[in-house]
Amino acid sequence: MRICEIFRSIQGEGLTMGVPTVFVRTVGCNLYCSWCDTKYSFTGGTEMSVPEIMDRIGNCRTVCVTGGEPMLQKDIYELFDALLKAGKKIVLETNGSVDLKDVPKDPLMMISMDIKCPSSGMTDRMLDSNIPLLSMKDQLKFVIKDQTDLEFAERYLNDHDVRTNVIFGPVGGTDKLEWLVGEVLERDIDARVLPQLHKIIWGDKKGV
Numbered sequence: 001m002r003i004c005e006i007f008r009s010i011q012g013e014g015l016t017m018g019v020p021t022v023f024v025r026t027v028g029c030n031l032y033c034s035w036c037d038t039k040y041s042f043t044g045g046t047e048m049s050v051p052e053i054m055d056r057i058g059n060c061r062t063v064c065v066t067g068g069e070p071m072l073q074k075d076i077y078e079l080f081d082a083l084l085k086a087g088k089k090i091v092l093e094t095n096g097s098v099d100l101k102d103v104p105k106d107p108l109m110m111i112s113m114d115i116k117c118p119s120s121g122m123t124d125r126m127l128d129s130n131i132p133l134l135s136m137k138d139q140l141k142f143v144i145k146d147q148t149d150l151e152f153a154e155r156y157l158n159d160h161d162v163r164t165n166v167i168f169g170p171v172g173g174t175d176k177l178e179w180l181v182g183e184v185l186e187r188d189i190d191a192r193v194l195p196q197l198h199k200i201i202w203g204d205k206k207g208v
């Protein structure tokens with residue numbers, strides 16, 4: 001598996017925000033979001049076997065498998081298997097364009113899936129067939145830049161049978177939070193507005 005970086009920090013996003021986590025970031029992505037903050041993970045990295053990755057993870061109970069797009073790695077299921085056998089909680093961060101039907105249906109597996117809003121330039125790449133695969137142990141994330149994104153997300157939630165936790169976060173992790181909260185309340189959208197905790201603590205630093 002092609003690995004960009006492995007590091008221990010706290011989870012900065014979503015429902016598991018603040019939880020000590022080892023991040024396993026794979027190399028490569030099939031999308032090119034306009035505001036992507038992990039373009040450094042698109043190329044390079046190191047080839048690592050699943051046992052080598054498990055060694056680096058150590059005792060940490062929660063592992064975030066992220067990218068890039070981790071589902072592009074051919075041995076990703078081998079990594080899921082090893083992590084679940086070791087009793088680790090997995091947070092799989094995936095971009096919404098890859099079929100998730102074979103992701104293990106295990107209570108320890110949390111899918112954190114994006115739906116890319118218009119400002120990303122990637123909206124037409126989303127696979128709606130993944131939506132029914134998400135349950136209340138998972139989360140669906142919308143990164144919102146402007147009014148067009150907000151209206152798209154609201155429409156998406158109205159038009160799809162979403163039965164999972166919905167997260168709205170601003171582009172950049174901390175910008176325009178007050179505006180976003182105001183809109184969610186005003187429009188009565190059933191979404192949780194969250195910043196990115198690591199951006200509040202460390203700014204744009206890599207590997208945290």
Ligand code: SF4
Nearest residue numbers: 029032033036068095
């Ligand atoms: S899917 Fe994620 S890693 Fe890929 S381009 Fe978009 S933001 Fe970047």
